[in-house]
Amino acid sequence: MLIFRQLFDQQSSTYTYLLADSVTGEAVLIDPVFEQVRRETALIEELGLRLLYTIDTHVHADHVTGAWMLKRHTGSQIAISAASGAEGADRYLSHGDRCEFGARHLQVRATPGHTNGCISLVLDDETLAFTGDCLLIRGTGRTDFQHGDARAMFRAVHQQIFTLPNTCLLYPAHDYRGLTVTSVGEERHFNPRLGGELCEDDFSVHMTNLRLPHPKQIDVAVPANLKCGLATRDPTQMAEPEWAPLTYTFAGIWEINPQWLEENLRAVQIVDVREPDEFDGALGRIPAARLISLGDLADRAAELTKERPIVTVCRAGGRSAQATVILRQAGFEAVANLAGGMLRWRAEGRVVENASG
Known part of the structure; x- marks a missing residue:
């Protein structure tokens, strides 16, 4: 075909x-x-x-x-x-x-x-x-x-x-x-x-x-x-970002490898864009993650620093992909999405906090 x-x-x-x-x-x-x-x-x-x-x-x-x-x-x-x-x-x-x-x-x-x-x-x-x-x-x-x-x-x-x-x-x-x-x-x-x-x-x-x-x-x-x-x-112009091994998708989103993220949690800012009940819910959250729901992100972007890269995360990776777009529009260049979100993170058995499921 x-x-x-x-x-x-x-x-x-x-x-x-x-x-x-x-x-x-x-x-x-x-x-x-x-x-x-x-x-x-x-x-x-x-x-x-x-x-x-x-x-x-x-x-x-x-x-x-x-x-x-x-x-x-x-x-x-x-x-x-x-x-x-x-x-x-x-x-x-x-x-x-x-x-x-x-x-x-x-x-x-x-x-x-x-x-x-x-x-x-x-x-x-x-x-x-x-x-x-x-x-x-x-x-x-x-x-x-x-x-x-x-x-x-x-x-x-x-x-x-x-x-x-x-x-x-x-x-x-x-x-x-x-x-x-x-x-x-x-x-x-x-x-x-x-x-x-x-x-x-x-x-x-x-x-x-x-x-x-x-x-x-x-x-x-x-x-x-x-x-x-x-x-x-x-x-x-085509150089890959140097702060982590990222993958560029056809949708125009940079994505990060979960294994690298788990090994380098303190080197980045982890922004969880779920709602508060999800952040405290059964899937748990990544250690050191900061909750800023997607609807609030544009207004609260100034709370983040441009000195360290940002990784966005949500339940399945969709909202966090949009979060990278919002952050780039706000002037943040070193931004990547955790593809698959917390569902993938948990499925791979990676470290979490506050999980009940």
Whole structure:
């Protein structure tokens, strides 16, 4: 079975796509964003996948790719078009190549026009295709910089994308209106730039007169992406917290290992966010834990010190996860959640006070 996830970066309106073979766990990631590498890494780990490749559909001008950072963290290989001009990739893709993951593969189709190194990726059974910045939902990528060519784009769309089955779902690299997916049949009929009976000349004139401003990040993004995202900024952005061995979840929460916590109770502030009757109830409490119920935490955060890390705890780990968000909003950086809460703590036989159950 195919594992498929569509992920979104709000800052650049970029879609990133994760595809994996559920039997082998082998995966590929299309168009990763640098700032979202931690999120993507957490998802891959939670799903038990092994990332084989990151594939950029082109040299992006509006964000920096996460390809290099993902290679650094997961050992994945970097793939990009041979026509892109990018340095530092492990694999340079040409029209007709296949990127395999488990029993599945993506076929590479050259779709230049937005840039001269744009590619689209078609799933082996032609049910899904990833069109990068070539064909968007009821639109197309721009063609006025990075060796763009409106006529080349028109031909690429008609020859490489519109030749797919009408039912083939199309996933673009961007959408600025919250739209997520379209189909070949829809775009053939309804795309206002090149659908229906519009010809190449119509499209060329339309694209010439768009008069769009250059992307805000172009001066940073293009040079960085020509190096596959290498050393775009301080790599410590992805550094793990040093005060304890923590795990970052796809939900965006840092979690702490119960064993480490039990061995280091006095090195941290333990904030129990349950209600008073729970704090004194059957599950007991962790020694040295301080009761500040979740509803009171925002108002009482100033009672805590920023000199020592904070571990939040509740019955099952849900309220305490929200507590880490509240504390970070209050300016506390060294914060982690005890996943599974007191239920897990008791199930593992760890030390408690005041337990009656």
